[in-house]
Amino acid sequence: MTEELFREDAALLECTATIVAMDEAGIVLDRTVFYPLGGGQAGDAGELRTEAGALVVIADTRKHPVRPGDIAHVPQPGAYLGAFAVGMRVTARIDAPRRQAHMRFHTATHLLCALVPHPVDGCSITAGYARLDFHMSEPLDKEALTQGIARLVAEAHPVRHNWISEAELDANPGLVRSMSVQPPRGLGRVRVLEIEGVDLQPCGGTHVANTSEVGAVIVTKIEKKSAMTRRVVLGFAEPAAG
Numbered sequence: 001m002t003e004e005l006f007r008e009d010a011a012l013l014e015c016t017a018t019i020v021a022m023d024e025a026g027i028v029l030d031r032t033v034f035y036p037l038g039g040g041q042a043g044d045a046g047e048l049r050t051e052a053g054a055l056v057v058i059a060d061t062r063k064h065p066v067r068p069g070d071i072a073h074v075p076q077p078g079a080y081l082g083a084f085a086v087g088m089r090v091t092a093r094i095d096a097p098r099r100q101a102h103m104r105f106h107t108a109t110h111l112l113c114a115l116v117p118h119p120v121d122g123c124s125i126t127a128g129y130a131r132l133d134f135h136m137s138e139p140l141d142k143e144a145l146t147q148g149i150a151r152l153v154a155e156a157h158p159v160r161h162n163w164i165s166e167a168e169l170d171a172n173p174g175l176v177r178s179m180s181v182q183p184p185r186g187l188g189r190v191r192v193l194e195i196e197g198v199d200l201q202p203c204g205g206t207h208v209a210n211t212s213e214v215g216a217v218i219v220t221k222i223e224k225k226s227a228m229t230r231r232v233v234l235g236f237a238e239p240a241a242g
């Protein structure tokens with residue numbers, strides 16, 4: 001089971017780790033800073049480097065398909081892995097600008113949830129855009145949402161996570177009612193993401209530490225995907241980094 005360092009500290013860019021498995025899914029480490037695709041958020045890219053200096057570029061990160069709890073670091077297609085073996089120590093380093101984009105967009109999707117009080121049907125967060133599908137039939141106003149996000153960014157709300165046991169959830173029905181998304185059950189504990197005074201919901205993804213770090217995120221498009229689905233697409237106002 002890979003230790004998920006990104007769950008406690010999304011600002012960590014690198015860690016040392018030991019290779020515990022290598023197979024067609026990728027390279028598995030005993031601990032990692034790489035976030036695997038999930039909850040709508042894209043997997044991290046980056047690199048693994050051995051103590052001798054051999055390097056492999058990691059193109060993506062996935063939950064391992066057949067090893068429950070393990071995370072697979074997916075090498076770039078055609079990568080040479082001859083210098084890597086189970087038991088080796090490596091330094092794992094993520095692509096920081098790509099992750100920063102994921103964290104800014106991901107946090108912005110929580111701000112959208114606060115602005116659009118309807119259930120979410122789907123979510124996709126990449127380094128270039130984010131989109132959120134709301135289950136609703138009413139029209140949405142692009143400018144009003146962009147301004148709403150800008151206001152919440154300017155207000156600089158702290159962002160933090162907490163782990164809550166199911167017993168605590170059961171004892172606080174008001175807490176569950178206040179969440180914009182209902183918590184999953186049966187896992188023993190739930191990771192809850194709070195944007196102080198703005199949004200509270202179960203979420204396992206990576207976020208910036210304050211809404212001010214979201215920066216200039218704008219609504220680029222609103223689409224009517226179906227009679228009961230409105231899709232909101234977010235982009236950065238500034239040109240994409242590298």
Ligand SMILES: [Zn+2]
Binds near residue numbers: 203
């Ligand atoms: Zn989140």
